Amino acid sequence: MSDFDVAVIGAGPAGLSAALGLVRSRRTVLLIDSNRPRNAATLRSHGFLTRDGVPPLELRKLGREEFEGYPGATFHAGLVQGVQATPDGFRLSARGIRGASDLEATVGNIVVATGLIEKLPSVPSLRAWYGTDLHSCVECDGYEKRDAALALIGESDDLAERALLISQWSSDLIVFTNGVPAVTEAEQSALARRGVRIERRPIADVVGERGRMTGVLLADGETIPREAGFVRPEWTPAIAYLDGLGVRLDDSGLIAVDALGRTSVPGIYAAGDSTAPGPEQLIIAAGHGAQVAAALNRDLLGPLL
Incomplete structure (x- = not known):
């Protein structure tokens, strides 16, 4: 027994x-x-x-x-x-x-x-914003990020598909591949027709102030303003x-x-x-x-x- x-x-x-x-x-x-x-x-x-x-x-x-x-x-x-x-x-x-x-x-x-x-992309402060300004589930949190200036950060082969989903909640979306060839040229062209940009340069960090995400800092020193977004673990x-x-x-x-x-x-x-x-x-x-x-x-x- x-x-x-x-x-x-x-x-x-x-x-x-x-x-x-x-x-x-x-x-x-x-x-x-x-x-x-x-x-x-x-x-x-x-x-x-x-x-x-x-x-x-x-x-x-x-x-x-x-x-x-x-x-x-x-x-x-x-x-x-x-x-x-x-x-x-x-x-x-x-x-x-x-x-x-x-x-x-x-x-x-x-x-x-x-x-x-889950293993997040290797960006130092990513977890500090995870669950508040950055999320992984588009269906769960897309509505709350509607019409914001969004980032999608990831290194996986399905990044373009995730970007397509997110684009229905915001017309201001930039995909950050962190130096990894995760988005093909054909996918980039298709996303561009929907107003989605691809940023291929490596990421130094995600930055913010007063408890709010304000942008994505690239390795070359440029900061691209972003209010919130999604990450692909x-x-x-x-x-x-x-x-x-x-x-x-x-x-x-x-x-x-x-x-x-x-x-x-x-x-x-x-x-x-x-x-x-x-x-x-x-x-x-x-x-x-x-x-x-x-x-x-x-x-x-x-x-x-």
Whole structure:
């Protein structure tokens, strides 16, 4: 017998939604989280129905309270250090944080919902403006930056596509490639027809005064005035604790899943950003978590005949 039917690792929207769906299905659920989300620097989250503008940590707090209101729910503040397969499921170990003790538990199934680790372009003060004047999610924060003089900073091959999306919110957009050939000449010409400029010179820093971003300082000393903007990080899934279990990854290094969140290892499911090409909007991640919970619950019932 396992200590819990399911362990949900990660309490963002995907993990909370999965945990809630499973505990409402009368499963015993262990939810483990460190409360250090990737979007912690963001002051407001947008696009989540009935919660538009809610602070990300507040959304997580509300979700946890709903989950913990059910008798089968257990929350542990911790970081999962490792997972081992057992004849009946899995044994996981977690290091406790914020006064919580370390945890060893056996579980029948696991839902991976630990999201992504992001690496920002190598610009010294970029993180100081990240979450306030600079953001990564266009769909989440584009409306709040409408009609401003915007920068898009990145070094990835999809930079032109991101610029196209941002151009619907502002007619004053400059793409900064930081000296990297991330935008082709054909893409530059196409964007120019939409009024978008490409700045290929290396960046020295992002500058500002009185708590507001005022421009992008180039390596040659010129400062180009900008009020706000977007940055394109590199993302990798936060799944080191799965090492050795044989969970298959796709060509992008994300967890490969079927349409219902099943991984290549029976009993391990995944939901949210660790399965998606780039961060999902919060409401999409929550829906993904609910879908995975429904599939896992049905799988636990076994065949009808």
